[in-house]
Amino acid sequence: MKDCPCGSDFPYTDCCGPLIRGTGFADTAEDLMRSRYTAFAKQNWEYLVLTSHPEEKKEMARLESSLIDEGAEWKKLEIAGTRKGGREDNEGQVDFIAHYIKDGTPQTLRESSRFYKVNGRWVYSRKDSTLPPVPTAPLKKPKTFTRDTAKIGRNDPCPCGSGKKYKKCCAS
Numbered sequence: 001m002k003d004c005p006c007g008s009d010f011p012y013t014d015c016c017g018p019l020i021r022g023t024g025f026a027d028t029a030e031d032l033m034r035s036r037y038t039a040f041a042k043q044n045w046e047y048l049v050l051t052s053h054p055e056e057k058k059e060m061a062r063l064e065s066s067l068i069d070e071g072a073e074w075k076k077l078e079i080a081g082t083r084k085g086g087r088e089d090n091e092g093q094v095d096f097i098a099h100y101i102k103d104g105t106p107q108t109l110r111e112s113s114r115f116y117k118v119n120g121r122w123v124y125s126r127k128d129s130t131l132p133p134v135p136t137a138p139l140k141k142p143k144t145f146t147r148d149t150a151k152i153g154r155n156d157p158c159p160c161g162s163g164k165k166y167k168k169c170c171a172s
Helices: 017-021 029-041 045-050 054-067
Strands: 072-084 091-102 105-118 121-130
Touching (some): 029 121
16 A cells, blocks of 8 residues: 555555545644645645635636646655644644655745634635745855965976876876
């Protein structure tokens, strides 16, 4: 059995599969986030529309599959953090990083997703979610090398003591 794309290490049939098939519902905002990632990986547009906030379903249906990039190969989901979104909550936030490959180039998508409970079921709000800027690593100063002896020229005698020119001895 293949592990679920959401990264849970459970088989798809026991993890996100029941949610996407409609035989189960997400208990938490993170569960819905993971199942939506899996729907992207499996290109299941209907599930993405179904689990959108009711006020946004028309827009999502209008966009159709333009949000699913058929050329992307989804590789890994990392949950960076959650705020609320538990079984007893009515709203929650899940920060994630999705890794994928597009045109042979590894890429990442970062999002801070907002979820709300509507009629007892978790839904995703695209309009309340944000794509935070990707932090960039500070530029490192190039390492400097300082020489403690004079540079040996090509035509200088080789320091090994052979009596040959450096270019004909140890430099070659």
